[in-house]
Amino acid sequence: MHELSVCQGLMRQVEKVAAENNARSVELIRLRVGELSGVEPSLLQHAFEIARAGTIAAAAELEIEGGPIVVKCQECGASSAATINRLLCQYCGEWRVNVVEGDELLLLSLEIERD
């Protein structure tokens, strides 16, 4: 359960961005968490309930978007969807592929209120 550490790091980043933008409060935090990132969105939501207390984002909502895993084949060049433990090219079955989507762990944006 490392989601709490991840979330505490997130809150420090949110507070920093909020301060830079003269926010009175943070209302919405948008994240993108890919399946291959190693972070479980539902646990992150639970951790957020704890981590947001007493911060500028105490009343904020956390919106986590996921998305498909996409790999690009190093052999045939095709892009295809893959599952977390079968990162194979759907067209030629090759395992030498690059993950082009699905391992993101990003703070996308904030919505803030200003004075």
Next chain:
Amino acid sequence: MCETCGCTITPGNEHLVRKDGKLEHTSGGRASIEVLTGLLQENDHQAAHNREHFERHEVLAINLMSSPGSGKTALLEATIEAIGEEFSIAVVEGDLETENDAERIRAKGVPAVQITTGQACHLDAHMVHDALHEMDLDDIDILFIENVGNLVCPASFDLGHHINVTLLSVTEGDDKPAKYPVMFRAADVMLLTKSDLLDVLDDFDTAKAERHLRELANPAKVMTLSARRSQTLEAWLDWLRQSVEARRSGKEMNPSMQPDGVHQQHPA
């Protein structure tokens, strides 16, 4: 994950995260601020600092990850016995509690700093940084960081090391890479340990373990060895020698857990 050059944004995900402007206003009158930084930014910043520190001292830093009891400390003991004269080795030990592992390493005449994480299930770059303050890296060739035994959380945290070595003992089951894909995807080297037990275990197929690893698009080198059989360690020791050499030659080395935009596929 890098906020400096935006390398977390790849051609594959760019359309999902780009907006027209840095700052836009939503219909409710709130200000919307685009951020686009990695969630582990603080850790990654510290990890980059640790990596610079290793490079300044010409130290090869290896992160050992596995489940508890797969033989990380036993491998270190055997490695120290085999090449402790050839290279100067130091160890950072991570456990929830006790100094036991650090004491085992010190008994081999090698400096070891124990990090006790309390309830934390992984090491992070800040913990390693604190441990480095207790250590003189000047004459060290190889620093092993023995992570907390756990096949989940340690995979998410860059420590500033150069190489991830993931151990899978043959008593654990050859499908572990399929069950813990994030961990095994991060491996630059996979060691199948306790191979002396293969004779009495009829349910561990080393070829199958390797196939599950490849299905994670991972070209990592795979070696089968036993810390109790010194003759099985040669490939591992040669690999260590080559890696120290590569580090000394100034070759850039990053673990494959780097974001996919700069993902380095290590040759098998």
